[in-house]
Amino acid sequence: MGENEMSVFGVPEAEEEIYRHFLRNPGTRADDLHPLLRSRYGQPRTRIARLQEMGLLHAEDAERRIFPADPETALARLVDVRLAALHQELRRVTRSRHVIEGLRAEQGARTPHPQGIEQLEGLAQIRNRIDDLAFFARDEIMSVEPYTRLSPENIARSRPLDLRCLRRGVRIRNVVSSAALQDPPTAAYLRELAKHGAAIRVTSDTTERLLVYDRRAALVPLDPRDTSRGALLAHRSGLVSNIISLFERIWEQADDLSLAVGGAESGEGAAAARPSGIERRVLVSMCTVGKDEAGARELGVSVRTYRRHVADLMQTLGAASRAQAALLARERGWI
Numbered sequence: 001m002g003e004n005e006m007s008v009f010g011v012p013e014a015e016e017e018i019y020r021h022f023l024r025n026p027g028t029r030a031d032d033l034h035p036l037l038r039s040r041y042g043q044p045r046t047r048i049a050r051l052q053e054m055g056l057l058h059a060e061d062a063e064r065r066i067f068p069a070d071p072e073t074a075l076a077r078l079v080d081v082r083l084a085a086l087h088q089e090l091r092r093v094t095r096s097r098h099v100i101e102g103l104r105a106e107q108g109a110r111t112p113h114p115q116g117i118e119q120l121e122g123l124a125q126i127r128n129r130i131d132d133l134a135f136f137a138r139d140e141i142m143s144v145e146p147y148t149r150l151s152p153e154n155i156a157r158s159r160p161l162d163l164r165c166l167r168r169g170v171r172i173r174n175v176v177s178s179a180a181l182q183d184p185p186t187a188a189y190l191r192e193l194a195k196h197g198a199a200i201r202v203t204s205d206t207t208e209r210l211l212v213y214d215r216r217a218a219l220v221p222l223d224p225r226d227t228s229r230g231a232l233l234a235h236r237s238g239l240v241s242n243i244i245s246l247f248e249r250i251w252e253q254a255d256d257l258s259l260a261v262g263g264a265e266s267g268e269g270a271a272a273a274r275p276s277g278i279e280r281r282v283l284v285s286m287c288t289v290g291k292d293e294a295g296a297r298e299l300g301v302s303v304r305t306y307r308r309h310v311a312d313l314m315q316t317l318g319a320a321s322r323a324q325a326a327l328l329a330r331e332r333g334w335i
Helices: 005-009 013-024 035-041 045-053 071-094 097-110 122-136 152-167 178-182 184-195 237-253 257-266 268-272 277-288 292-299 303-317 322-331
Strands: 057-059 065-068 117-120 140-145 171-177 199-203 210-213 217-221 231-234
Touching: 005 013, 005 071, 013 045, 013 065, 045 057, 117 122, 122 152, 122 210, 122 217, 140 237, 152 171, 152 184, 171 178, 171 184, 171 237, 178 184, 178 199, 184 199, 184 257, 199 237, 199 257, 199 277, 210 237, 217 237, 231 237, 237 277, 277 292, 277 303, 277 322, 292 303, 303 322
Parallel strands: 140 171, 171 199
Antiparallel strands: 057 065, 117 231, 140 210, 210 217, 217 231
């Protein structure tokens, strides 16, 4: 006989050969099996019992004649059973992060990373580590990625990982550049992720690049302008906490994707008709905080950035003073 074709369903070669025998000879009794099968597998009753448990064989009359189940129906059931088993195994594996961390701790005992930081060199090593971190993520992935577009290759590489994480219940929060919405394939991919449960926001005011996995590991490039130069992977809790704080500030100041996409699709006039998240916060700060230094500190931005937002808002509103800008903003319902 040829290759054991049903092994993928968990059916050993011996059971498969017996099942095929009953397909050719339905209604045969166990005692009347072909002598070749009896000599090859000894007493076949145990194997027949296994095939009955799997739903491949069944006895229909008092003479205990055995009949095969329809192959299409039987294999569909085996596929469901096999997929359920694989799903449980996958869940068990993804819950075994403590084993991986323990093994890495052993590795670290031999070649410790200075101050809990690992340096990654080259795009291939960075991508492999990102794949590894995403595969074993259990709770949350946070990222800031100010790209202006994603290539078809990048989308094809990222989609299965991202969707797999979302299907497993991993929370994804992603901040991207508003310029990325001008590229139709990139915008469509971001909308696809949002449809599957990802929380995506956009901003025009950051050049940071960072990735955080389960609040335990944080990845940042050596040079945000040239990711090919390498990256740093931080494991130490203090460093990771600081990077998470930076992410939360960027997240708070960014706009939800649905609002940003609506503005982009409605044209420049509609986009100008509504302030961004950071602009709304600057307007509120202009009304409640006296000095620019205090306002910038409250928003977590530099004084220079804060003043630039104030100047842009005054120009947009056509205001000659900050007080007039605040008044006009209230009239428009911005604050």
